[in-house]
Amino acid sequence: CLIQPDDVTLTATFPLPTHQLEVQLNVSGIYFIGGIRLCLRGPGIINGSSTLQTLDTCTLLFTTNETLARTSTVSMSLIKVINQTSPLQIGGTTIYSGRWAPTIGGISISDSLVYEQDGEYLRYVSERTTFTVTISEQPFFLQNDQQPIIRTSELAFHTLFCFHNEEINE
Numbered sequence: 219c220l221i222q223p224d225d226v227t228l229t230a231t232f233p234l235p236t237h238q239l240e241v242q243l244n245v246s247g248i249y250f251i252g253g254i255r256l257c258l259r260g261p262g263i264i265n266g267s268s269t270l271q272t273l274d275t276c277t278l279l280f281t282t283n284e285t286l287a288r289t290s291t292v293s294m295s296l297i298k299v300i301n302q303t304s305p306l307q308i309g310g311t312t313i314y315s316g317r318w319a320p321t322i323g324g325i326s327i328s329d330s331l332v333y334e335q336d337g338e339y340l341r342y343v344s345e346r347t348t349f350t351v352t353i354s355e356q357p358f359f360l361q362n363d364q365q366p367i368i369r370t371s372e373l374a375f376h377t378l379f380c381f382h383n384e385e386i387n388e
Contacts, residue, residue, distance in 0.1 A: 237355035253280030271317040293324030298359035
């Protein structure tokens with residue numbers, strides 16, 4: 219954890235060992251937490267004709283005119299997106315690239331219910347705020363197939379054929 223120079227921003231960074239996990243952050247002390255910025259970052263990898271794109275995405279989670287609830291939860295799903303690009307030459311190498319597409323759902327960060335049940339002042343007495351993020355990987359993937367409209371050899375054939383037809387017609 220790192221407290222920023224403004225003395226009001228806390229940054230916590232840690233590696234995620236798997237794509238399916240639950241992370242719980244506990245902030246001890248009487249703090250008014252207005253929002254949280256949730257980021258996922260991962261390196262890109264190139265392996266021959268396959269590329270995994272760099273993951274670098276952030277989402278700001280907050281509720282207008284409220285602090286975060288004493289216990290806030292967010293669910294995040296990771297979906298694989300695979301692009302398959304066929305070669306221009308017959309027998310050429312097919313190129314694959316992939317990326318993760320995170321989607322956020324199941325957000326429960328509002329303190330309005332606690333406010334209604336416990337009253338205006340009781341909600342600020344909490345000495346700890348718990349923020350839980352559940353990350354899961356979807357069992358399916360999205361695949362985009364990209365193929366050339368015409369291959370190089372076909373283009374050469376059509377060009378020669380059209381050129382030859384023009385000579386005959388003249």
